[in-house]
Every structure is written in structure tokens, then in C-alpha cells.
Amino acid sequence: MSDRKKTDKFFSEIMARNKEQEKPIEQIQIGKQLKQIRTKNKLTLDEASKLTGLAKSTLSKIENEQVSPTFAVMQKLATGLNIDIPQLFTAPKKLQSCGRRDITRANEGLSHITSTYEHNLLATQLSNKLMMPYMSRIHARSFDDFGDWIRHEGEEFLFVIEGQVQLLSEFYEPATLNVGDSVYYDAGMGHLAISVSEEDALILWITAQ
Structure with a gap:
């Protein structure tokens, strides 16, 4: 299985696990x-x-x-x-707090390693999450390392912690991001993140449904 297919399968499994059953649309009163x-x-x-x-x-x-x-x-x-x-037009909602919390200590996340990324999933004890946070060490240096775009459900937020990153996407020119820079985008759009610094960049990724 190619690295791109492994990554797509990885995201699909995570998003499917977090996805709740669809609720009927409430009639606006x-x-x-x-x-x-x-x-x-x-x-x-x-x-x-x-x-x-x-x-x-x-x-x-x-x-x-x-x-x-x-x-x-x-x-x-x-x-x-x-x-x-x-x-x-906004249907009234009852706010209910279930008091959920999940602390992930340093170096205790769930690891998922490919030739292009080294993912470290955070808050893995919580199911049915609306967000999926994870740290990623980027090994990839070019589009050719993947062979094709990565696409999956949801929207994503990317924040650069170490190194320099270039976000490649099918609808925009490549965007170079430095430490402290961030970007929010539609994950259904073909996208890739590669390191353009000498060292492998480290980023925080948050995928939301």
C-alpha cells in the first residue's frame, strides 16, 4: 500500500470512529x-x-x-x-456539560508513522470527538514523496512549532509557513505539508468534522 493510501486510510478510520450518527434536521419554529x-x-x-x-x-x-x-x-x-x-431562525439548544476531559502527557500520544509523517495523536481516550488534535513531524520534502494529494472529510488547522513548512494545495499557490504561523483550510481539498527547512518540521494539526 502506498504512503498516500496509508495516510488516507488512517484519516478515514479516525474520522469514521469519531463520526456520530446523523440527526434529523429540526424544523425551524x-x-x-x-x-x-x-x-x-x-x-x-x-x-x-x-x-x-x-x-x-x-x-x-x-x-x-x-x-x-x-x-x-x-x-x-x-x-x-x-x-x-x-x-x-436559530433553534434553541439546551447546554449540557458531560465534564469530559483527556490529558495527554508529553510523549504519551498514540504514534502513527509513515515515510512522510510521524503523527502523534492526542486525546485518544475520548470517542465521538468533534476535533482530532495531533502533532506531526514532517519527513516529506516534495510532492513526489506522496505521489498524489491527500483528501479527507472535515476542516483542518495547522500551526508550525519547529522548522519551516510549505503547504501545498490543489487550488492555491504553495504557502511557506514559519514558526508561529498557522493556516485553516478545507481538508476535502487536495493538500500536503512538506518540510522546507534543514530539519524536519514539527506541527500541530487539528482536524475538525
Whole structure:
């Protein structure tokens, strides 16, 4: 198996392991969201009516999903309640903390070595993560070391810790990154990171779904 295929397989397995089952799309209920915003600000229908210039009966009908507000009405709601219009379309979420935590001590990450990269995966005890952090020592020096682009699901953030890195991507000119530089990009776009310094560069990579 080629080094590129090994890397693609590695990312595919990790992302598949972290991917949660797809949830059905929630129907947007503007009335429910409006009522939550109003009650959160401790406003009665009368008070909200005075702030927005909309009749109390109109507000009641919107909150009970009996009528759909026009754009002009939504503008009045946003201005009167001091919110942005998109907040009326954002489904309310209940924040629940499960208190998850995973400390990875120095040199204790899960190692994955290929001829091009030496990956050290971090926070490996947590499953269903939205992010996959890992350190990588880059051995590769050119595109030919891979033979083809690497592509996988998600978006990535790359931060240079040691050395000098060149990020190659199929839609952009090569970007040279020095210590302290970073880049965020779509991982579905063909990409590669190579060392252009005398020593093998060290980077922090974070892949997010």
C-alpha cells in the first residue's frame, strides 16, 4: 500500500470512529424561538408590543405558530428586542456539560508513522470527538514523496512549532509557513505539508468534522 493510501486510510478510520450518527434536521419554529427570547429578557407580551410596535395579538399568533412573520415584521422584532434576525431562525439548544476531559502527557500520544509523517495523536481516550488534535513531524520534502494529494472529510488547522513548512494545495499557490504561523483550510481539498527547512518540521494539526 502506498504512503498516500496509508495516510488516507488512517484519516478515514479516525474520522469514521469519531463520526456520530446523523440527526434529523429540526424544523425551524420562529414562534418558539421568539417566545424564548422574550421570556429570557423577562418581557410580557405588552412590553414586547411596545418595544417592537407590533400588536400584542400579532406577537401571540407568531409565538403560537398561527402566522408566519414577514421580513418587515422580523425587522421590527429584531430592532425592538435588540437581536439579530438570524437569532429568530436559530433553534434553541439546551447546554449540557458531560465534564469530559483527556490529558495527554508529553510523549504519551498514540504514534502513527509513515515515510512522510510521524503523527502523534492526542486525546485518544475520548470517542465521538468533534476535533482530532495531533502533532506531526514532517519527513516529506516534495510532492513526489506522496505521489498524489491527500483528501479527507472535515476542516483542518495547522500551526508550525519547529522548522519551516510549505503547504501545498490543489487550488492555491504553495504557502511557506514559519514558526508561529498557522493556516485553516478545507481538508476535502487536495493538500500536503512538506518540510522546507534543514530539519524536519514539527506541527500541530487539528482536524475538525
